[in-house]
Amino acid sequence: MTAPISRCTPPCHVVIVAGGSGKRLWPLSRAAHPKFLCDAGTGRPLLAEAIRRALALTTADRVTVVTGHAHARATRDLAQAYGVSSFVIEPEPRDSGPAVAAGTLHIASWEPEALVVTMPADQFVGPPGVWEASVHHALEAAREGELVCLGVVPTAAETGYGYIRAPYRAGQGPVRAVASFHEKPSAQTARHYLETGDYLWNTAIMVWRADRFQRHLKRHAEDLADAVAAALSPHREHGDAPEGSVELDATAWAAAPRLAIEHALMTAAAEAGALKVVATRLEWTDVGNWESFVQGRRPDEDPAVALLDAARCVVVRTDRGQQRRRYVLFGLDDVLVADCGDVVLVAARSRAQEIKNVVDALAHRGWKDLL
Numbered sequence: 001m002t003a004p005i006s007r008c009t010p011p012c013h014v015v016i017v018a019g020g021s022g023k024r025l026w027p028l029s030r031a032a033h034p035k036f037l038c039d040a041g042t043g044r045p046l047l048a049e050a051i052r053r054a055l056a057l058t059t060a061d062r063v064t065v066v067t068g069h070a071h072a073r074a075t076r077d078l079a080q081a082y083g084v085s086s087f088v089i090e091p092e093p094r095d096s097g098p099a100v101a102a103g104t105l106h107i108a109s110w111e112p113e114a115l116v117v118t119m120p121a122d123q124f125v126g127p128p129g130v131w132e133a134s135v136h137h138a139l140e141a142a143r144e145g146e147l148v149c150l151g152v153v154p155t156a157a158e159t160g161y162g163y164i165r166a167p168y169r170a171g172q173g174p175v176r177a178v179a180s181f182h183e184k185p186s187a188q189t190a191r192h193y194l195e196t197g198d199y200l201w202n203t204a205i206m207v208w209r210a211d212r213f214q215r216h217l218k219r220h221a222e223d224l225a226d227a228v229a230a231a232l233s234p235h236r237e238h239g240d241a242p243e244g245s246v247e248l249d250a251t252a253w254a255a256a257p258r259l260a261i262e263h264a265l266m267t268a269a270a271e272a273g274a275l276k277v278v279a280t281r282l283e284w285t286d287v288g289n290w291e292s293f294v295q296g297r298r299p300d301e302d303p304a305v306a307l308l309d310a311a312r313c314v315v316v317r318t319d320r321g322q323q324r325r326r327y328v329l330f331g332l333d334d335v336l337v338a339d340c341g342d343v344v345l346v347a348a349r350s351r352a353q354e355i356k357n358v359v360d361a362l363a364h365r366g367w368k369d370l371l
Contacts, residue, residue: 013114014054015103018067018121023356027340031371036121040287050121051082060084066103091250097264098256101228108210119205126283134280137174138207141276147269148207151200151277152284157190162202166277178275181262220268227256291352343370
């Protein structure tokens with residue numbers, strides 16, 4: 001049996017990236033209440049689930065949450081219930097590249113040899129034993145100087161996930177060399193990925209030594225490295241920021257390229273032969289749209305929902321909804337009904353990934369109270 005990950009040397013830190021615009025799970029998520037603050041069916045917000053996973057790896061004083069200024073108060077209130085009190089506050093969202101860099105470079109400034117696990121705040125990940133074992137493999141590779149990510153062995157030809165190409169070799173362990181990253185594929189391409197065995201779902205969960213990440217960032221993304229370093233130094237306490245926060249300098253932060261971490265650094269690291277992936281069989285979803293949210297739900301078990309001559313339909317009621325309202329769906333197929341009280345969304349489940357476009361259309365229409 002391996003030792004608990006929290007006892008690893010150098011110390012393990014966890015950076016949780018809690019951002020988002022509230023579009024993908026609209027109307028459950030909103031601009032002021034993004035996906036990571038929503039309960040996606042576990043009884044706890046997704047951020048709380050992420051913190052619980054972090055605490056399976058390390059102690060609360062080694063967990064840092066990177067979030068936006070607009071959500072800092074709600075994030076602080078939730079995280080401090082778990083003993084987490086370290087926050088990096090973004091003046092504006094700049095995608096995952098700057099956010100991951102800010103969290104890692106913040107730790108590197110005072111503990112450069114620390115092992116750092118970075119992960120999004122808005123995912124389902126399990127079960128606990130597989131999670132901890134997968135991260136343990138990644139930490140071992142990172143201790144040797146590698147940049148490492150977690151990739152899930154695909155179980156279906158999913159078109160809503162990004163993929164990592166990491167050719168499988170007979171007899172190898174779970175750690176593979178990364179060849180390339182690929183965006184969300186067509187259905188035909190996804191089937192090809194599944195058949196080859198050389199592609200993994202990209203979880204955006206990554207592990208590295210803080211100083212090694214800093215070195216690679218400077219080498220492959222100098223503009224990003226310089227902008228984030230300038231935003232972090234000097235650290236400024238902001239009057240509206242929660243206690244224990246580092247408020248990034250807004251002027252310096254605005255110069256950071258708006259890029260996902262895969263485009264900002266990981267692709268270049270893979271081309272340089274410096275990136276590994278742990279192939280894992282985690283139960284994982286990024287809850288990236290309503291279809292992933294409702295997977296496994298049984299609407300016919302809800303006494304307030306009657307499906308009459310209807311198939312593949314689901315009704316979701318939130319704590320914003322009218323809990324006494326009943327729903328009758330008749331003669332419909334492939335339909336989602338999401339009742340959030342002030343608005344009811346009725347949509348084709350097959351078009352779940354397009355909901356963010358609906359939010360943009362409503363903004364254009366002037367329905368800003370619903371955003």
